[in-house]
Amino acid sequence: MNKWLQDFNLWLRIYRLSIPLAKMLKNVYMVERRWDWMKLLWIGVDDTDSVNGGCTTYWAVTLMEELRERWHVGLPRLIRLNPTIPYKTRGNGAVAIPVWGDIDIEELADLCRKHLDNNCWLDDRNTNPGLVIVEEIHEKLRIFAKKALRDVMTYEEAMELIEDLDIQHYALRNGRGVVGALAAVGLDVRDPTYELLTYRHPSRFGTQREVDRNSVFKADEIAYPLVWDTVDRENDEVVFTPGSPDPVLFGIRGKSVFAIIRAFLIIRSEEIDKFQLFITNQSTDMHLIPEKEVDVLRDYRSYRLKGVVIEKPYTHIGGHVFFYLETRFGKVKCAAYEPTKQFRNVIRALHPGDEIVVYGSMKKRTVNLEKIEIIKLAKIVDYKNPVCWVCGKSMESAGKNQGFRCKRCKTSAESKIEVEIPRELSPGLYEVPPRARRHISMPLIRVKGKNIHPFR
């Protein structure tokens, strides 16, 4: 009976959600077929939220509701930019919305401006909203977007491009949001993923989120690995709900839209006010600069660096683990901070002489590790007293520089023997657990053809 009721509830949800889900799938289909012939306009937006509330994706979803009354709106893009930027709010995500139809650009701009004026969280001095309307994605915009992801771009550089390409724009405060707004429109994402974001009822903003824990674990069991980072099994935590007072209830990330929907139908929670699927550059590692493209290492950039471990890693107060790596740029400090939990055990097991590749962002001249690849482990040897070949016991020292002997059997040997100590690690890729993963970092289950040690 219970099972029957559960099934009934599931079918009821499928019935109730069938129309919005079908519309969502139509949009995915249109993006994947790349309807290039269609005249599209792109609205890019960034930095409408603050640490006290709001979310740029929510701002975009509410704008899309208004846009749909007049024109066609496609699948929006959620683009994560340079994760180390000091003045970002949380995930540093910007949004781009495709619009088409019989568009009067002045009318569209007016609507967007009004929405920006009325719906930003300007309580925080670090909120500097920016909005652009792009009619054609120029090669210069693509280059700018890639730089915004890997480098630190300024407002002045963004304005230069805006004037050069004659892009409609609107900004509040110091206007720094235009950098992300441009990047969200221009970034070329080769291997995109999806995220289904659900939003809370406005009356609940700021209160404790109610999501049924068991249902989330069950959804993960069914949809993993096509869906990832909903739970952290090793640490027994639900990780897909934000901890901040923003409107997001939870976000389901994955490669397959069907797997995401499947997980979505299983999860039970408080009332969902709205939901929206985004196409994203999350879980792509697009922020990492390969070392062949680097001349000098700088703070606020993310790298993939090859090197040799110089000394045994050490644990600092607070549980942070550090070590030094000899690279072609010199000695580089690397860190696995406390929130990376079990990943620190991998780091602690490293040994001088190990050849590795580190993945992570540089801040205060230290690489904050997201992943490591062990290329070659150093051989660790220990010296032990030789073993008697008659009785099989360890020989004893016969005195200084006198060699070793077995008193009982009268056997002797000249020197200690070399014993190789087995290593706890094996070559391959290791990653931080889901709880510590950045939006933009690629989980190892997405890495093909390598010896991987994924964290679930």
Ligand SMILES: [Zn+2]
């Ligand atoms: Zn013996």
